[in-house]
Amino acid sequence: MARQHPITTEASSGAGALEITGLSVEYVTKRSRTRVIDNLTLTLQPDEMLGVVGESGCGKSTLAYSIMRMIPPPGRPVAGAIRFGRHGDLLSVPELYMNRLRGDRIAMIFQGAQSVFNPVRRIGRQVEDVFQAHGKDRRKGLERARELLKATQLDPGRVLKSYPHEMSGGMRQRVAIAMALLLDPEILILDEPTSALDVVSQAAILELLVEIRQRFHVSLIFITHDFAVVSSHADRIAVMYAGHIVEIGRADEIFRVPRHPYTKGLIQAIPNIRGPLRDIRAMDGEPPDLSKEIVGCPFAPRCPEVMDACRSYKPELLTIAPGHEAACIRAAMAEAQ
Amino acid sequence: MVRRLGTAVLMIFLVVTFTFFLLRLMPGNPTLIEYHLLLKQGDSPQAALQYVNALYGVNIHSPLFLQYLSYLGDLAHGNLGTSVLYPNTTVLSLVAAALPWTVFSVGLALTVSAIFGILMGTVAGFKRNGLVDTLLTPVATVLSGIPNYLTGTVFLFVFAVVLAWLPQSGAYGVGVRPGFNVPFLGSVFVHAALPVVSYAVTQFGGWYLLMKSSTASTLGQEFIVGARSRGLTSSQVIYRYVMPNSLLPLFTNFVLAIGFMFGGSVFVESIFSYPGLGYLLNQAVSNRDYSTMEGLFLIITVAVIVSNLAADLAYIKLDPRISGEDVL
Numbered sequence: 001m002a003r004q005h006p007i008t009t010e011a012s013s014g015a016g017a018l019e020i021t022g023l024s025v026e027y028v029t030k031r032s033r034t035r036v037i038d039n040l041t042l043t044l045q046p047d048e049m050l051g052v053v054g055e056s057g058c059g060k061s062t063l064a065y066s067i068m069r070m071i072p073p074p075g076r077p078v079a080g081a082i083r084f085g086r087h088g089d090l091l092s093v094p095e096l097y098m099n100r101l102r103g104d105r106i107a108m109i110f111q112g113a114q115s116v117f118n119p120v121r122r123i124g125r126q127v128e129d130v131f132q133a134h135g136k137d138r139r140k141g142l143e144r145a146r147e148l149l150k151a152t153q154l155d156p157g158r159v160l161k162s163y164p165h166e167m168s169g170g171m172r173q174r175v176a177i178a179m180a181l182l183l184d185p186e187i188l189i190l191d192e193p194t195s196a197l198d199v200v201s202q203a204a205i206l207e208l209l210v211e212i213r214q215r216f217h218v219s220l221i222f223i224t225h226d227f228a229v230v231s232s233h234a235d236r237i238a239v240m241y242a243g244h245i246v247e248i249g250r251a252d253e254i255f256r257v258p259r260h261p262y263t264k265g266l267i268q269a270i271p272n273i274r275g276p277l278r279d280i281r282a283m284d285g286e287p288p289d290l291s292k293e294i295v296g297c298p299f300a301p302r303c304p305e306v307m308d309a310c311r312s313y314k315p316e317l318l319t320i321a322p323g324h325e326a327a328c329i330r331a332a333m334a335e336a337q
Numbered sequence: 338m339v340r341r342l343g344t345a346v347l348m349i350f351l352v353v354t355f356t357f358f359l360l361r362l363m364p365g366n367p368t369l370i371e372y373h374l375l376l377k378q379g380d381s382p383q384a385a386l387q388y389v390n391a392l393y394g395v396n397i398h399s400p401l402f403l404q405y406l407s408y409l410g411d412l413a414h415g416n417l418g419t420s421v422l423y424p425n426t427t428v429l430s431l432v433a434a435a436l437p438w439t440v441f442s443v444g445l446a447l448t449v450s451a452i453f454g455i456l457m458g459t460v461a462g463f464k465r466n467g468l469v470d471t472l473l474t475p476v477a478t479v480l481s482g483i484p485n486y487l488t489g490t491v492f493l494f495v496f497a498v499v500l501a502w503l504p505q506s507g508a509y510g511v512g513v514r515p516g517f518n519v520p521f522l523g524s525v526f527v528h529a530a531l532p533v534v535s536y537a538v539t540q541f542g543g544w545y546l547l548m549k550s551s552t553a554s555t556l557g558q559e560f561i562v563g564a565r566s567r568g569l570t571s572s573q574v575i576y577r578y579v580m581p582n583s584l585l586p587l588f589t590n591f592v593l594a595i596g597f598m599f600g601g602s603v604f605v606e607s608i609f610s611y612p613g614l615g616y617l618l619n620q621a622v623s624n625r626d627y628s629t630m631e632g633l634f635l636i637i638t639v640a641v642i643v644s645n646l647a648a649d650l651a652y653i654k655l656d657p658r659i660s661g662e663d664v665l
Contacts, residue, residue, distance in 0.1 A: 068566055070562065099568050099570070100568060102565065102566055102567065102568035103566060103567035103568035103569075104568055107566070108566045110562070110563060115558065115559040115560055115563075116560055116562070116563030116566075117560055118560050118564065118577070119560065119582065119657075119658060120581050120582060120585070120658075121577065121581070125577075129564075129567075129573055130567050130568070132573070133567070133568055133569045133570050133573055134568060163657040163658070165658045176563075179567065180567075
């Protein structure tokens with residue numbers, strides 16, 4: 001198939017950079033209007049690994065699907081832009097162009113690695129499909145797949161001949177990662193890539209990601225509800241709550257001196273295998289109902305440090321230290337003193 | 338596999354046995370009626386007995402169990418017996434004459450309705466609330482709910498009686514000479530039109546609804562999202578990712594439907610006096626033609642069991658997740 005929009009693949013300055021500004025995503029039905037992402041601004045730097053952390057329902061997966069422009073209906077972006085280098089705003093490029101970027105410049109790995117492959121098609125054929133879709137040579141594609149599968153510690157000959165059900169969950173996730181890297185994407189989005197796996201496979205996948213970062217020029221967005229998973233691997237961490245980023249900064253700094261009470265809660269909820277058991281504290285309460293209008297700070301009802309002002313004033317992200325922002329009145333006040 | 342075949346043979350044997358005894362437990366044995374009729378006409382018991390035996394190949398005074406054994410013996414030699422209704426005509430030749438008409442009419446209806454149902458169902462499954470879905474789904478729901486004898490009766494009344502566009506009965510016109518010639522083939526299609534359409538219209542709804550829901554549920558699966566995330570083209574997604582999966586359950590249904598086809602469509606063939614297996618069965622039942630009924634039930638049973646086996650075997654080939662050991 002002839003290419004209608006040539007996509008440049010050579011690495012240029014700023015490759016892999018993504019600039020999300022004022023993004024809002026709503027799920028609109030006849031009866032309700034739920035804003036799952038609200039006025040979100042976020043920059044992904046070239047070659048960085050950004051961890052996105054939050055409870056389920058905070059909008060982190062919707063953020064991933066927004067970048068892929070694959071938000072499941074009836075959800076749709078209602079405001080904002082996602083600028084991706086020379087390609088422009090991903091929310092407004094033609095669908096055909098966007099589809100060429102998918103799997104080529106931006107790839108995504110899902111939680112359900114168990115079922116991201118066509119169950120009645122051999123892996124080799126599914127690899128060929130990717131190259132065919134992007135107008136590339138299928139034979140060379142299989143060569144590339146062999147290299148990548150070897151890099152993920154799998155036996156390429158066997159995997160390419162296998163059907164998905166013939167592999168274990170951990171193997172399938174490795175294959176999914178190899179497949180996402182087939183066309184050397186600039187951005188790789190991982191949506192809870194380890195949560196469906198056992199602990200040993202989890203560790204192996206994380207190790208693989210570290211290796212991938214060393215070998216390939218790729219920016220990673222790692223989405224998880226597990227703070228412990230990203231704290232040691234990510235360069236920066238963005239904490240999401242109720243469709244907002246409530247804190248963002250360098251991973252070690254966020255982990256050492258969290259400024260938002262929600263971040264503090266998440267960190268306290270990490271079980272420490274060496275420390276005493278009583279130090280684990282789960283957070284009370286539930287995330288707010290996003291189909292209703294939220295007045296004040298969305299975290300206020302659950303916040304242990306809540307003040308009167310929190311219930312009426314909605315805090316914006318403010319720089320607290322260089323490269324460290326938090327959306328909390330108390331944090332802002334502490335900074336001002 | 339051996340176990341499956343053994344079960345199949347056992348099933349066939351049971352059906353044969355039940356048919357044999359059930360028929361004879363019903364009142365109104367035609368051979369007895371003939372025998373008493375002859376006695377009344379003044380024949381001697383011996384002569385009447387001999388006559389009935391010569392006519393139907395049955396000794397009415399021998400115990401039922403011995404009759405059953407001799408019937409099994411005949412079956413083992415491929416002999417389905419002689420028709421009660423048409424003496425001197427073997428059941429096999431009756432079946433051989435009726436079978437082509439059923440395979441032709443029901444087979445054509447099945448193929449046409451399955452192809453249209455699957456095509457339209459796929460489109461409707463992809464474009465929920467689209468034009469095809471909005472127009473066809475209510476129609477298909479109604480059609481699949483109406484029994485084919487009702488559709489058949491309405492069609493017969495409208496197109497054969499009131500409008501008189503198409504013939505009311507038979508498989509071909511009186512004047513044409515059977516053979517490979519244009520008037521005969523034309524006549525065959527004209528006569529088959531109403532039965533085929535009545536059958537197809539009813540079946541279409543089922544195929545359409547099944548394919549629509551199968552397509553919709555396949556589209557909702559994660560591997561479709563996965564395929565799209567790899568930037569596959571929409572034709573790749575449709576033909577290589579959605580359809581091979583959404584067609585799987587339909588395929589089994591289709592192979593089973595081929596098996597049930599040999600039962601013919603009793604109602605439709607009777608309404609249009611179409612000389613297929615269904616019509617033959619209807620005649621046999623109303624005239625207590627034991628041997629023909631037994632023969633037809635045997636054929637229907639074998640066809641259904643064989644198609645079940647074939648569907649399972651084909652499924653192993655088509656779905657890599659199913660291995661031979663799971664099924665057989």
